[in-house]
Amino acid sequence: MRYLFCLILFLALPTILQAQSAYIEITAPGNRQLKLAVDTPHAQLSASSAGSAKNITDVLQFDMNMSGVVVTESRELQPLSAGITLADTDFKSWSNGGFDLLVRSQYSLKGDELTIEFRLYDVLNRKLMTAKRYLGKTKELRRFAHSFADEILLAITGEKGCFTSRIVFVSTQTRNKEISIMDWDGHNPLPLTRNGSINLNPDFAPTGREIIFTSYKRGNPDLYRRTLSSTAEVPLSRRKGLNITGSWSPDGNKIALALSKDGDAEIYTIAKDGSNPVRLTVSSALEVYPAWSPDGKRIAFVSDRLGKPQIFIMDANGANLRRLTTSGSYNVNPRWSPKGDRIAYTRSHGGFQIYSIAPDGSGDTQLTSEGNNENPSWSPDGRFITFGSKRNGGEGIYVMRADGSGQTKVSQGKGGHSQPAWSPR
Numbered sequence: 001m002r003y004l005f006c007l008i009l010f011l012a013l014p015t016i017l018q019a020q021s022a023y024i025e026i027t028a029p030g031n032r033q034l035k036l037a038v039d040t041p042h043a044q045l046s047a048s049s050a051g052s053a054k055n056i057t058d059v060l061q062f063d064m065n066m067s068g069v070v071v072t073e074s075r076e077l078q079p080l081s082a083g084i085t086l087a088d089t090d091f092k093s094w095s096n097g098g099f100d101l102l103v104r105s106q107y108s109l110k111g112d113e114l115t116i117e118f119r120l121y122d123v124l125n126r127k128l129m130t131a132k133r134y135l136g137k138t139k140e141l142r143r144f145a146h147s148f149a150d151e152i153l154l155a156i157t158g159e160k161g162c163f164t165s166r167i168v169f170v171s172t173q174t175r176n177k178e179i180s181i182m183d184w185d186g187h188n189p190l191p192l193t194r195n196g197s198i199n200l201n202p203d204f205a206p207t208g209r210e211i212i213f214t215s216y217k218r219g220n221p222d223l224y225r226r227t228l229s230s231t232a233e234v235p236l237s238r239r240k241g242l243n244i245t246g247s248w249s250p251d252g253n254k255i256a257l258a259l260s261k262d263g264d265a266e267i268y269t270i271a272k273d274g275s276n277p278v279r280l281t282v283s284s285a286l287e288v289y290p291a292w293s294p295d296g297k298r299i300a301f302v303s304d305r306l307g308k309p310q311i312f313i314m315d316a317n318g319a320n321l322r323r324l325t326t327s328g329s330y331n332v333n334p335r336w337s338p339k340g341d342r343i344a345y346t347r348s349h350g351g352f353q354i355y356s357i358a359p360d361g362s363g364d365t366q367l368t369s370e371g372n373n374e375n376p377s378w379s380p381d382g383r384f385i386t387f388g389s390k391r392n393g394g395e396g397i398y399v400m401r402a403d404g405s406g407q408t409k410v411s412q413g414k415g416g417h418s419q420p421a422w423s424p425r
Contacts, residue, residue, distance in 0.1 A: 036070040036152075037077070037099040037123075041116075042084060042106040052107060052141060056116070059145035060103060060152075062185055063163045066408065067149075067383065068401050069156055070101065084119055091126045099123050103152070107141075114138045118148040120155055130155045142187060162379040166423045167386055168192070168202040168211055169397050173415035179213055181228070184379070184386075184399065184422070186410030192226070193233065201419055205248050208424040212236065212246040212255060223257060223274070236274035241265075245289045248272075249296050249316075256280075256290035256299055267301050269316075280318035291334045291343075292316070293359075300324065300334040300343055311345055313359065324361055331355075333375050337382045342402070344376035344385055354387050356402070367404030377422045378402075386410075388418035 038060045041053040057074040064072040077093040084104035094102050102121040119131040134144040146163040153161035171180040177198045182189040193199050197217035210227040223237040223246050237243040241260035258265045267281045267290050281287045285305035300313050308329045314321040325331040330348035342356050351372040357364045371391025389398045395416035400407040411417040
């Protein structure tokens with residue numbers, strides 16, 4: 001039985017790693033950045049497909065260039081040979097081309113059955129670093145390439161990439177505000193809701209198999225849950241007033257959200273089935289946008305108890321409340337990094353901009369400056385941030401590195417796209 005993304009069979013090939021090291025240490029001459037070449041994929045036992053070869057190289061080049069770890073180019077510096085083994089590889093040509101690393105691949109197409117084999121080489125030392133073979137359907141080609149990009153990052157840095165993860169977001173392509181999902185690079189977008197209403201603030205469960213979101217489909221802003229493999233939208237909180245900005249706890253057992261059932265919006269937690277509401281804040285102010293720390297011990301949230309929206313942090317039981325942001329008069333949308341060392345948020349400063357701050361209030365850093373940018377969400381490895389942006393006459397989903405570099409629009413299609421949330425691995 002195939003899962004949502006179809007069954008993937010990984011057959012590990014020999015991997016050569018340096019002794020006493022969790023990753024390959026390669027140093028470029030001088031202080032220049034490492035250069036990675038992606039060789040033209042070879043067709044094996046089947047007719048070549050220009051489209052398949054281009055998709056493979058495009059995915060690897062985009063992923064690795066966005067990583068910021070290497071500079072990646074798609075090149076062909078030696079004639080296509082019968083294989084991609086160590087013996088088949090002309091390292092001198094690639095070394096003369098100025099490359100430190102090399103990806104070679106071959107694929108076979110038999111109807112809708114696909115086999116791809118990848119190999120990553122250390123050009124300077126003429127060594128195989130890692131290799132993988134993937135078996136599946138032709139529609140899984142891009143996913144296989146993303147998966148090997150994860151392996152490249154693991155071989156170079158010791159930490160696997162997030163390139164097989166996905167992003168949920170709000171789309172107005174149908175003129176309503178519906179929830180959609182796409183690959184992290186914007187490909188393969190799919191609608192999730194089709195209820196013809198306003199649907200907002202999606203958030204992934206820690207399993208990555210289901211989401212929560214607020215919908216007005218029954219007239220009131222209620223919180224719903226749905227699995228990615230089903231169209232059923234299950235109500236979790238339909239209490240009087242607001243049921244908004246839901247955020248799943250790291251262990252998946254609770255959901256923090258803002259409820260106004262007793263008056264002003266306050267931060268509550270509920271069980272994952274919607275039961276047992278527990279009030280965490282007590283204030284006459286509006287308090288929304290809860291965000292769990294990755295260890296589940298603290299919650300960041302937004303409150304206007306001082307007159308303007310600011311970000312506060314409290315223990316997960318509501319104790320030890322303190323103000324986090326002290327600069328700017330309008331700070332919202334906090335989201336904790338997976339490692340717990342930073343909180344991304346939105347500030348009104350020459351338009352809405354994305355900032356990043358340490359949980360102790362230090363290192364407050366502006367990351368964006370163009371257009372209006374909101375709703376940051378971290379990639380599962382903490383290397384990237386996705387956010388919604390209004391710039392260049394449109395509204396789209398962008399990704400950037402955690403330091404604000406490499407800002408790139410990834411959402412595609414008509415309408416506006418906003419409020420992204422990144423899936424777990």
